[in-house]
Amino acid sequence: MWLQHLLDQRCSSAPDGIALRDVRREVTWSRLHRDAHALAHAIGQRSTPGDRVVLLSANRVEVLEAVFACALSATVAVPLNPALADREISDTLDQVTPGCALADTGGLSRLERLRPDLPLLAADSVAALADSPARESGAGTHTGADAGLSDPVMILHTSATTGSPKGVVCDQNYFRNQAASWQAEVGQDRRDAYLHTSPLCHGSITIALDYLATGAPVTVLDQFTPHGFLAAVEQWRVRHTFLVPTMLRLLLDCRQLPDSDLASLHLVTHGGAPCPPDLAHEAGEALGCGMRTIFGITEGGGPVLSLGPDEEPEAAAVAGATCAGRAMPGITARITTAQGCAAAPYQAGTLHLKGSALMRGYWNNPQATEQTIVNGWLNTGDLGYQDTDGYLWILNRRSDLILRGGQNVYPAEVEHVLRTLAWVAEAAVVPAPCDTLGQTPVAFIQPTATDDFDERELIAHCIRNLAGYKRPTRFIPIQTLPRNTLGKLLRRPLEQHAAALAPSDPSHTPGRPT
Structure with a gap:
């Protein structure tokens, strides 16, 4: 099981190295190993293998600890966005029928009201679980050691900009192969301290796991603000981060930017929405670092296309098109016409992907799965074209x-x-x-x-x-x-x-x- 092996290997090779941190806690690899096993034990007392475990919390290190704990207990983590309305959370709970949930103070209050019979774990209590009497007594079990690479470990919900969100079922292979692809493309190592700025309920959680896979410390920002981001980079000597275009705009408008010490910052990857080239260029100049474009899709394993800081594609053939780069290692990409044929260079069509990190399918929605993955190819629903240099350009979602x-x-x-x-x-x-x-x-x-x-x-x-x-x-x-x-x-x-x-x-x- 990949996540368990990752945890064991890092704990063995660098027990005192920092794995996770936020404004509340700093967690070494040995502490993460201990916390994850204790939390897995607590989950095992409240659920059975294969159950879904809802994670309803703002950003904090315990969310990532819970991901490892779910893998260890052979349960399936379901991170939910705390910004959702009660009705939306209730609908999702109906869909995934969780065995238990882990939540912060706000999430606990909501779940107690919405699902009074659902067993709950407090995020604030995770650090103390390893020393609890129940843990020492051996009550409860977890069987994640027997889980396979194709067993589900997480359900990530799509952002629902085009309709109702769907649950994307991710197995161990999904995260293992994405981590290998990111390492081959970006080449980060354990020195590249990473700052996670996006909600951990979002597909960008895969990037945090990519850095943990190489032993790099991951700092979790509670909530993005320009001042908070700049302070975090200074305090923790952050080298890599991921930002969406809106965050880049806010940083450029921040009065503290000129006086901030960003000497450690080496690389900003940006995605989540199309980023105008002039914005990316201005941000790179202001932040003093390289800018890497990534195009990601939750169903495809997270980041799938990438444009490096030193790559210079030609001008867009269609005004407004955004260059997403080339397929990352382990991914095959093609543009397909409405007739299902490969499109000619510069001919608009639909982006299809194939690779070893594709989702297992949508949760309890086989019809949508069959429509989205055909003969091993994922239909992204995005319209684009490919130029003669092999760069892929995104025009719009087909639904737009x-x-x-x-x-x-x-x-x-x-x-x-x-x-x-x-x-x-x-x-x-x-x-x-x-x-x-x-x-x-x-x-x-x-x-x-x-x-x-x-x-x-x-x-x-x-x-x-x-x-x-x-x-x-x-x-x-x-x-x-x-x-x-x-x-x-x-x-x-x-x-x-x-x-x-x-x-x-x-x-x-x-x-x-x-």
């Missing part, structure tokens, strides 16, 4: 594509054009229903200042820069575009708003929106 009278409108291209206006801070283009054309594009505009919105200038700008069928039929000012906790744009609320305002006449001339 706008079909206007039989012609494809890529929101990323239109959004790119809109953002070239100096007063447009952000733009999002979504489909609205149309009686005659099926769909028309509607643009939501977040101006740099409330009074800057100028619809006439937007119309003229689109006439100069976009074909007629790509031009939005309506421009709607919005104070802030909706995003999830990782900065991914939430298009569905915008689509609902656009549908309520959509004109049926395709020749509609936009008037000033209300």
Whole structure:
């Protein structure tokens, strides 16, 4: 069993080395080994092998300790986002039917209210479990030593930017092969202290495990703030980290940035959402480190495509397209046409992936699994193309594509054009229903200042820069575009708003929106 072997090997080779830390605790490898076994014992008292163990907590080292404990007890960790509403948490509990749960103070209170019969473990108590009388008495068992590489060890839920979240079932191979791929691509070692900034309920938890696999210390940030990030880099001499584009923007706007000591920072990997090249370049200059683009998908094992700091692809063939790099070791990627054939260079199609780190499937959803993985190939649902140098470029998710009278409108291209206006801070283009054309594009505009919105200038700008069928039929000012906790744009609320305002006449001339 990979996670158990990793824990045993690190405990043996570097028992006093730092494995995990946050603002509350610093955990050596020997302490992690002890905590994980004690927590596995406690889980075994409350559940049976194969049960799901819900982890409802803000970021803290105990969440990662619980992942090892679930592997040791042959149970399945299910990290949940504490930002979810009670209804969403309740729905997920109904789906996974957990045997027990580990939670922080806030999570315990919610679970006691939502599932009063569910056995609970407090995250605050993990450090004391190893010395508990129940542990010393030998009560309870755990059987993870008999688990195989193909046995489920975690269920990660998709971010649900396009619909209801689905539970991605990950086995030991999923994490082992992802760690090998990351090591071959990035080449980190035990000196590369890693700062984890994203919620541990997100698929980026695989990156934290990638660094633990090489013995590097992993620091868990409770919650990302620019000041907190800069202080953590200084205090713990962080060398590697992962950030989403929204975090990069916040850092660049942070007044403490020029006075911060970031000499230790060597590499920032960024992903989770498309990052404009100018933002990545500006961030690299300001932070004084290399910038690596990664494209990840939970169903594919986490990071699957990568663009290194020293790679310089050609200019985008389609405005707004983002270069995601090349397939990482162990991954095969191809662009496929609607007919299922390999696309020619620069021909738009759907990105498909094959590799040894693919998910086992969606939890209790065989129909969705069969639709997503066909003949060993994972259909990512992302539209893109491949250039003649082998670089893969992402246009949009297929579900975001706008079909206007039989012609494809890529929101990323239109959004790119809109953002070239100096007063447009952000733009999002979504489909609205149309009686005659099926769909028309509607643009939501977040101006740099409330009074800057100028619809006439937007119309003229689109006439100069976009074909007629790509031009939005309506421009709607919005104070802030909706995003999830990782900065991914939430298009569905915008689509609902656009549908309520959509004109049926395709020749509609936009008037000033209300």
